[in-house]
Structure formats: structure tokens, C-alpha cells
Amino acid sequence: MKIVVCVKQVPDTTDVKVDPEKGTLIREGIPSIINPFDQFALEEGLRIREQTGGELTVISMGPPQAKSVIMLSLAIGADRGVLLTDRAFAGADTLATSYTLAKAVEKMGEADLVVCGLQAIDGDTAQVGPGLATHLRLPQITYAEHIEMVDGVLRARRMIDDGTEIVEAKPPVLVTMTTPSDFVPTNPPFTKIMKAKKKPYEEWGAGDIDLDSSRLGLDGSPTWVEKVYPPPVREAGEILEGTSDEIVTQLIEILKREQFL
Amino acid sequence: MEDWFFTEEQRMFRESLREYLQHHFSLEVIEHIEEKREIPKAIIEAMAEFELFCPMVSEDYGGAGFDLVTAGIVGEELARVDPTGSTCVYYLVPASWSRIIDLYGTEEAKQELLPKMTKGEIFCGIASTEADTGSDLGNMITTIKPDGDGYVVNGAKNYISGVREASTLGGGHVTLARQDLDAGVRGCTLFYLPLTADGIEISQDREMGREGMSTGGFRIDNVKIPKHYLIGEENKGFYIIHEGYEAARGIIACVCAGAALKALENAVAYMKERKTFGQPLARYQGMQFPLAEHWSKMMMVRDWGYKALRIMDQEKQGKATRFESSQSIAMAKLWAPLWAFDAINFSMQVQGAYGYSLECTEQKALRAVRSFGWAEGTSEVMRLIIAREVLGGTAWKGY
Missing domain, CATH: 2.40.110.10 (Butyryl-CoA Dehydrogenase, subunit A, domain 2)
Incomplete structure (x- = not known):
């Protein structure tokens, strides 16, 4: 089975702050990590590869330093890595990103299974996976938390509001994965990190892929981010004091005063 | 800022290792170590799974082929999660001495012993x-x-x-x-x-x-x-044993740095939160000045520890002499436990009376790092080695 997993390098958002004047993310000194949803997607893809055999290629689009997430993916178990890196790709929105990724996946030859994280934790759009499926004309299953191959058919378990849903699709198919709360990411030991260096790794620029250059990067992006700003800081609430009865009495007074009762 | 000293693979390894250890070391693990006076079996299995036993042994005998700098990273990271220092010792002693078997043991002994040692099955x-x-x-x-x-x-x-x-x-x-x-x-x-x-x-x-x-x-x-x-050869053991001790001494410097820097980080968190006389402790210069001194010393120990380990790695490549290795390692091992003890003691002092309670993490680390003033060569022997090379004209001068 030929499996492609898309990964993205993102800032560790637990530390990210917004510059209030420039309206941009302050990335200086913030460690970059593999998008956690993508690591789960990778590990699910690897599990399918163990089940079916075949090859798993990991692909990312980003600046040259995004190589580190490819190397991490190779250390975790991917067979081959491709980084799409070119100034022409910079500033891409989800449409241009999914178009570029689709053209790169086409260049690799027909994939039986494309696995993506649900969304990237820096943008939270959840659009690239579905966009990629659309460009590749593949059926898509989103919000999957578990996948397996059963008699040549991909079976996915999806989280929905009132329970879980089992969906099946015959490959080729694209799946986006959400991360279960008990997921423990694999941490590769040293020998696997060293072996990753010897696995096939390529960097492709715009000239290496058959694509329409007007659909790349900022020029190919109909979405423009006008402003990024942190949510306003909430003022401290009123703290009621006293016995339980006194607090309830005060609370009822306030609710009446504010016309909730 | 990335530390330029380490390779890309070593940086990735440290991140992977840190996450792995944070996942496995909990408060319960530390309590188990202290109360039952043993390392939990699950931790030993986890260490084996991550290739932390005897990792400098070559891959031919089941090792991970670490150089000494990479071995130092493991010491530093273990010290950050295990204030008792127990797993640090359980790691660094087998790591340093299995390396000697790998370097100087007979082929028969290597095949018999090293695959079991690297799996953590025997000590x-x-x-x-x-x-x-x-x-x-x-x-x-x-x-x-x-x-x-x-x-x-x-x-x-x-x-x-x-x-x-x-x-x-x-x-x-x-x-x-x-x-x-x-x-x-x-x-x-x-x-x-x-x-x-x-x-x-x-x-x-x-x-x-x-x-x-x-x-x-x-x-x-x-x-x-x-x-x-x-x-090695009969009657030549004294010459070989130093290589084992020196590997252990270099890793100990990294262990001391990890333990002390973690203690100082804990002290900083406390200093920012705890208020006295209307403002956080961190606002007082009386707190800031010793913090600055201890932090500087431990960062210097950390850097020199890794540098000394690299000099030892270079000795194996014929780029440094035995004298230069011995003296560089001794410099790291002399100051690491002494300064780490002081830094951790300061971190205890910052926390007031709680610093003296058995619950306080830092008092565990204080008792652990004190041992390194003797273990694998006393501070006095370190001084003798440094003086011997400086007076003998064989000291490394940095150029």
C-alpha cells in the first residue's frame, strides 16, 4: 500500500503570544514542534503500513527548517520524506497549500491512502485535508480517531456529537485524524534518529513539480489575514462572600437586577 | 536559541528523551524510589526501551553507539526528572564501565556480557x-x-x-x-x-x-x-581504569548541572509567586544576586562538562592527548558537585522552612549531588590531576 502522510511544523502554541502593535505572532524563541494532530496521523499511517506492508512517505510544506519535522517523522518510522520548500510557496492560504500538496502527491504517483491531521494548531482551519482531497478527487473521511484496513477497505471510526460513527471507503481515500485524549506520542531513541539520516529525503521547489505558478503562495491565496489579535483580557468577576444562604440570596438579587430572573 | 555545541541529531534526541522521561517519571516514581529504596521495574524497562543502558557500547553488541557527549545528555536529563539521583547512578555507572569492556575486553566476554548489559538485564x-x-x-x-x-x-x-x-x-x-x-x-x-x-x-x-x-x-x-x-593486559589495569572513571566523571558533571539548573528553575518559579512585605521574592536584589551567581556557575559547569566529554571523544579520534582528557574532565568534575551543592542549597533557602521538609524536591537533590564529591574520584584527586598536568606542561590551554 502506498501511504502519504502530511505533516506541518508549528510553533508550540502553549508559549505563543501576539504582538499587540503589529498583530503578528511572536515566534522568536518559541520552539517549533510537529503539529500534534499530524503526529497522530503519522502513527496511524504507520500502523496501517504494518498491517498491509508498502511504503509510507511523509510530506511537508514550509521553510528549510521544517526539515526537522520530516527527520522526526523518519525517526518515528516513515520510509521517505519530501519537503516542499520555495519562496514561491510562502504566504499560501489553505487553498494554495492544498493545491501545492496535491500536485506534489500527484508527482509521487498514485497514493492509496493520504492521512492528514485534522488541523494545525497554529491556524486551526481544518481546511487543508479536505482541500487536498478535493484537488486529488479522492473520497474523504474527516474527524477519524482510528483507522484500519478490513478486506481491502479502509474502515474509520469518527467522533460525532452523539457518539461514534463507523465509515468505510475503498482506497484511494484521504482521512483526517483527530487525536484521542489518551494518545501518547512516540519518542524515538537515538539509534532511530541516526538511522533517519540514511533514509531517502528530498526537497522540491516550484520548478520540480508540474503546477500552475499563479496558484501558489500569496498570489494563489484568496484569503488574506487582515489582523491577528489576542482576545481581550476579561475583567475579574465579582466574588460573593458569606454563608451559602447569604451567597444564594445575593446571587438571586444580582440575577434579578440584571433582569435574568 | 539552539545550542550550537550539539549536532542536529543530539538536539532531536534531547527533545525526544525529555518528553519520554517526563511521561515516565511521576511523583509516585520518586516516592517509590525513596520509600522502597529501589528503582521501579517499570522505570528500568522504560530505560531499556529507550536504549539508556550501556548506550556507548557499539551496535554490534546491542549498544546504541553513543559518543560521550550524547551520553552526557542522558545524565543531564535524568537528573532533571529524578532528584534522588538514583537513576542517574543506575545509568552512568553501567554506561561508563560497559564501555571499558567494549574497548578493552576480550571478544568472548563482549559477546557474553554486553548484549545483556545493553538490555538492562544484568548490571x-x-x-x-x-x-x-x-x-x-x-x-x-x-x-x-x-x-x-x-x-x-x-x-x-x-x-x-x-x-x-x-x-x-x-x-x-x-x-x-x-x-x-x-x-x-x-x-x-x-x-x-x-x-x-x-x-x-x-x-x-x-x-x-x-x-x-x-x-x-x-x-x-x-x-x-x-x-x-x-x-586489557595483566598488570596494566591502572592505565585503563582511568578511562572508565573519566567517562563517569564527565557524565557526573552533566548530572550535577541538570540537578542544579532544575533546582534553580524551581526556585525561580517560587520567587516569582511568593510575596513577602508586599512584593514577590524575585523583586529583591538580595535574592537576585545569588540567583545570578549560581545560575552562571551551573551554566559554566554544564558547558565545560560537555566540552570535556567532547575532548575525550576527540582523544579516541587521535585529536587530543590522554593528559588533555584527564585534566579537562577533572576540571568539570571538581566544580560540578561543589557548585551544584551550593546552587541547590540556595534553592532550598529561597523556599523558607519548606526547604527543610522531606517533601521538598531540592533536599533530595542536595543529598544526591553531595555524593559526587567522592564518587568516581574525590574532589581532592581532581585537584591533583589538574595540578599535575598544569605543572607538567601537558595541560590543555585551549589552543
């Missing part, structure tokens, strides 16, 4: 210290004599890490004994001594820290060992 320690001879190795009472196809060993060793582990789990100690009795340290032979052998009787001591790791002694009564347990 590998060091036994040179005796009741009356620590640094004064030329006056040891333990002797080794050729006997038939092998050797016979008699004597006793004291203050030895891992006696319980090696006698129950299996394994043994790289051991130094006198063979040519007229030649002092130049008549000592190094060999592997299984602690499960007939004629070994162990005793255990209770130490003030590192609770999860045993320390004790053993009597050696006419113990027969096969010839292939010889490490």
Missing part, C-alpha cells in the same frame, strides 16, 4: 575502592593470581555502587586487584568479576541519598574467574 559496576584504600589504589588488599585456565581472586571491596543489583539481577563489576605485588599501581590488573560467583559475600550500606541504588561491599574468597574476563 555492570566498578569495584576498586576498599575499606582502607580509596584513592590510594597501590595499597589495595585484593589480589588476582593466575590459576589453571583462569585466575583466582581474594580480598574485599567497599563503597561499591550496585552490589544488590549485580547479585540479584545478575552481572558484576569491572574490578581492580593487585597482581604484581611489588609494582604498586603499576602492578594492578583489571577484570570482570561476576557478583553471583561462589565465594562472593555482599553487604549493604545505608547512604544519605540516591535511595533507589544500592551501595555496599563484598568479600572475595577464592573466587575463580575465566581467563576471558581479563580486561
Whole structure:
């Protein structure tokens, strides 16, 4: 089975702050990590590869330093890595990103299974996976938390509001994965990190892929981010004091005063 | 900012290791170590799974082929998650001495022992210290004599890490004994001594820290060992043993840096939160100045520890001399435990009366790092080594 997993390098958002004047993310000194949803997607893809055999290629689009997430993916178990890196790709929105990724996946030859994280934790759009499926004309299953191959058919378990849903699709198919709360990411030991260096790794620029250059990067992006700003800081609430009865009495007074009762 | 000193692979390894250790080391693990005076089996399995046992052994014998700098990273990261220092010792002693078997042991011994050691199935320690001879190795009472196809060993060793582990789990100690009795340290032979052998009787001591790791002694009564347990040549053990000690000393510097920097980070968090006389402790220069001094010293120890380990790595590539390695490592090992003790003591002081409670993490680390003023070579011996190379004109001057 030929499996492609898309990964993205993102800032560790637990530390990210917004510059209030420039309206941009302050990335200086913030460690970059593999998008956690993508690591789960990778590990699910690897599990399918163990089940079916075949090859798993990991692909990312980003600046040259995004190589580190490819190397991490190779250390975790991917067979081959491709980084799409070119100034022409910079500033891409989800449409241009999914178009570029689709053209790169086409260049690799027909994939039986494309696995993506649900969304990237820096943008939270959840659009690239579905966009990629659309460009590749593949059926898509989103919000999957578990996948397996059963008699040549991909079976996915999806989280929905009132329970879980089992969906099946015959490959080729694209799946986006959400991360279960008990997921423990694999941490590769040293020998696997060293072996990753010897696995096939390529960097492709715009000239290496058959694509329409007007659909790349900022020029190919109909979405423009006008402003990024942190949510306003909430003022401290009123703290009621006293016995339980006194607090309830005060609370009822306030609710009446504010016309909730 | 990335530390330029490390390779891309070492940086990735540190991140991976740190996450892995944070996942496995909990408060319950530390309590287990302190109360049951042992390292939980699950932690030993987790360490084995991540290739942390004897990782400098070559991959041919099941090791991970670490260089010394990478080995130092493991020491530093273990010290950050285990304030008792128990797992640091359980890591660094087998790491340093299995490397000596790998470098100087016979092919038969390497094939027999190293695959088990790298899986954490058997222990590998060091036994040179005796009741009356620590640094004064030329006056040891333990002797080794050729006997038939092998050797016979008699004597006793004291203050030895891992006696319980090696006698129950299996394994043994790289051991130094006198063979040519007229030649002092130049008549000592190094060999592997299984602690499960007939004629070994162990005793255990209770130490003030590192609770999860045993320390004790053993009597050696006419113990027969096969010839292939010889490490290096007969009567040349004194020259080889330094390489093992120096690897351990360099890793100890990284352990001390990890323990002290973690303690200082905890102190900083407390200083920002705790208010006295209307403002956080961190606002007082009386707190800031010692913090700045301890932080600077520990960052310097950390950097020098790794640099000394790199010099040792370079020695193996023919780019540094034995003298330069010894002196560089001794400089790191001299200051690391002394400064780490002071830095951790400061971190305790910052926390007021809580700093003296048994719950306080820093008091555990304080008791652990104190041991490194003696372990693997005393601070006094470190001074002797540095002075010897400086006075002898063989010291590394940095150019």
C-alpha cells in the first residue's frame, strides 16, 4: 500500500503570544514542534503500513527548517520524506497549500491512502485535508480517531456529537485524524534518529513539480489575514462572600437586577 | 536559541528523551524510589526501551553507539526528572564501565556480557575502592593470581555502587586487584568479576541519598574467574581504569548541572509567586544576586562538562592527548558537585522552612549531588590531576 502522510511544523502554541502593535505572532524563541494532530496521523499511517506492508512517505510544506519535522517523522518510522520548500510557496492560504500538496502527491504517483491531521494548531482551519482531497478527487473521511484496513477497505471510526460513527471507503481515500485524549506520542531513541539520516529525503521547489505558478503562495491565496489579535483580557468577576444562604440570596438579587430572573 | 555545541541529531534526541522521561517519571516514581529504596521495574524497562543502558557500547553488541557527549545528555536529563539521583547512578555507572569492556575486553566476554548489559538485564559496576584504600589504589588488599585456565581472586571491596543489583539481577563489576605485588599501581590488573560467583559475600550500606541504588561491599574468597574476563593486559589495569572513571566523571558533571539548573528553575518559579512585605521574592536584589551567581556557575559547569566529554571523544579520534582528557574532565568534575551543592542549597533557602521538609524536591537533590564529591574520584584527586598536568606542561590551554 502506498501511504502519504502530511505533516506541518508549528510553533508550540502553549508559549505563543501576539504582538499587540503589529498583530503578528511572536515566534522568536518559541520552539517549533510537529503539529500534534499530524503526529497522530503519522502513527496511524504507520500502523496501517504494518498491517498491509508498502511504503509510507511523509510530506511537508514550509521553510528549510521544517526539515526537522520530516527527520522526526523518519525517526518515528516513515520510509521517505519530501519537503516542499520555495519562496514561491510562502504566504499560501489553505487553498494554495492544498493545491501545492496535491500536485506534489500527484508527482509521487498514485497514493492509496493520504492521512492528514485534522488541523494545525497554529491556524486551526481544518481546511487543508479536505482541500487536498478535493484537488486529488479522492473520497474523504474527516474527524477519524482510528483507522484500519478490513478486506481491502479502509474502515474509520469518527467522533460525532452523539457518539461514534463507523465509515468505510475503498482506497484511494484521504482521512483526517483527530487525536484521542489518551494518545501518547512516540519518542524515538537515538539509534532511530541516526538511522533517519540514511533514509531517502528530498526537497522540491516550484520548478520540480508540474503546477500552475499563479496558484501558489500569496498570489494563489484568496484569503488574506487582515489582523491577528489576542482576545481581550476579561475583567475579574465579582466574588460573593458569606454563608451559602447569604451567597444564594445575593446571587438571586444580582440575577434579578440584571433582569435574568 | 539552539545550542550550537550539539549536532542536529543530539538536539532531536534531547527533545525526544525529555518528553519520554517526563511521561515516565511521576511523583509516585520518586516516592517509590525513596520509600522502597529501589528503582521501579517499570522505570528500568522504560530505560531499556529507550536504549539508556550501556548506550556507548557499539551496535554490534546491542549498544546504541553513543559518543560521550550524547551520553552526557542522558545524565543531564535524568537528573532533571529524578532528584534522588538514583537513576542517574543506575545509568552512568553501567554506561561508563560497559564501555571499558567494549574497548578493552576480550571478544568472548563482549559477546557474553554486553548484549545483556545493553538490555538492562544484568548490571555492570566498578569495584576498586576498599575499606582502607580509596584513592590510594597501590595499597589495595585484593589480589588476582593466575590459576589453571583462569585466575583466582581474594580480598574485599567497599563503597561499591550496585552490589544488590549485580547479585540479584545478575552481572558484576569491572574490578581492580593487585597482581604484581611489588609494582604498586603499576602492578594492578583489571577484570570482570561476576557478583553471583561462589565465594562472593555482599553487604549493604545505608547512604544519605540516591535511595533507589544500592551501595555496599563484598568479600572475595577464592573466587575463580575465566581467563576471558581479563580486561586489557595483566598488570596494566591502572592505565585503563582511568578511562572508565573519566567517562563517569564527565557524565557526573552533566548530572550535577541538570540537578542544579532544575533546582534553580524551581526556585525561580517560587520567587516569582511568593510575596513577602508586599512584593514577590524575585523583586529583591538580595535574592537576585545569588540567583545570578549560581545560575552562571551551573551554566559554566554544564558547558565545560560537555566540552570535556567532547575532548575525550576527540582523544579516541587521535585529536587530543590522554593528559588533555584527564585534566579537562577533572576540571568539570571538581566544580560540578561543589557548585551544584551550593546552587541547590540556595534553592532550598529561597523556599523558607519548606526547604527543610522531606517533601521538598531540592533536599533530595542536595543529598544526591553531595555524593559526587567522592564518587568516581574525590574532589581532592581532581585537584591533583589538574595540578599535575598544569605543572607538567601537558595541560590543555585551549589552543
